[in-house]
Amino acid sequence: MTPHLLEPFSVHIDFESGLLSPDPVVLVRRLSSLAGYFLQNADTDSEVYSVHEIRVPAERDHLLSSTTIVLPGKVGDEYYMTKGHFHANRDRSEIYLTLSGEGLLVMALENGTTVTKEMRPGVVNYVPGHWAHRSVNTGSEPLVFYAVYIGDAGYDYATIAERGFPVVVVDRDGGPSVVPNPRYLAP
Numbered sequence: 083m084t085p086h087l088l089e090p091f092s093v094h095i096d097f098e099s100g101l102l103s104p105d106p107v108v109l110v111r112r113l114s115s116l117a118g119y120f121l122q123n124a125d126t127d128s129e130v131y132s133v134h135e136i137r138v139p140a141e142r143d144h145l146l147s148s149t150t151i152v153l154p155g156k157v158g159d160e161y162y163m164t165k166g167h168f169h170a171n172r173d174r175s176e177i178y179l180t181l182s183g184e185g186l187l188v189m190a191l192e193n194g195t196t197v198t199k200e201m202r203p204g205v206v207n208y209v210p211g212h213w214a215h216r217s218v219n220t221g222s223e224p225l226v227f228y229a230v231y232i233g234d235a236g237y238d239y240a241t242i243a244e245r246g247f248p249v250v251v252v253d254r255d256g257g258p259s260v261v262p263n264p265r266y267l268a269p
């Protein structure tokens with residue numbers, strides 16, 4: 083009995099747009115669904131990012147993967163970014179491969195330690211377990227990356243929603259700067 087036996091399959095990714103074919107699960111995050119994540123309130127409801135997920139069961143014997151397209155833009159001087167999350171199963175790791183655009187991957191431990199890495203086409207970022215991760219588009223084009231993660235990683239958005247990330251990425255004199263988050267609630 084092999085309850086999770088799947089047929090092998092292939093998916094096409096357009097590296098420039100990040101769009102998948104066929105048949106992804108698509109999640110769109112607009113500014114209204116990111117209320118409280120940016121330091122300033124937004125006065126529009128523009129789209130910030132979308133996630134396009136290849137359909138496989140979210141179970142440990144599978145590898146989930148998706149493209150994320152973070153649009154260029156800012157709320158105040160803070161660049162558009164993803165919500166960011168810990169994995170519900172904290173020890174599950176993840177790999178990011180940037181396909182187009184440029185940005186920063188901000189990672190944080192629950193004790194407030196942070197590491198920030200560049201995202202640009204061809205760069206693989208390895209996110210070990212226990213590190214929350216958020217991607218930030220610091221460029222003028224969409225930031226597109228492909229992520230692969232263990233099927234039962236799960237999502238813990240609540241910890242970030244409550245505490246924020248220890249740092250934020252803001253535009254200072256026309257370029258990105260990683261600065262302490264004045265609203266971060268240390269554990």
Ligand SMILES: [Fe+2]
Pocket residue numbers: 167168169176215231
């Ligand atoms: Fe993740």
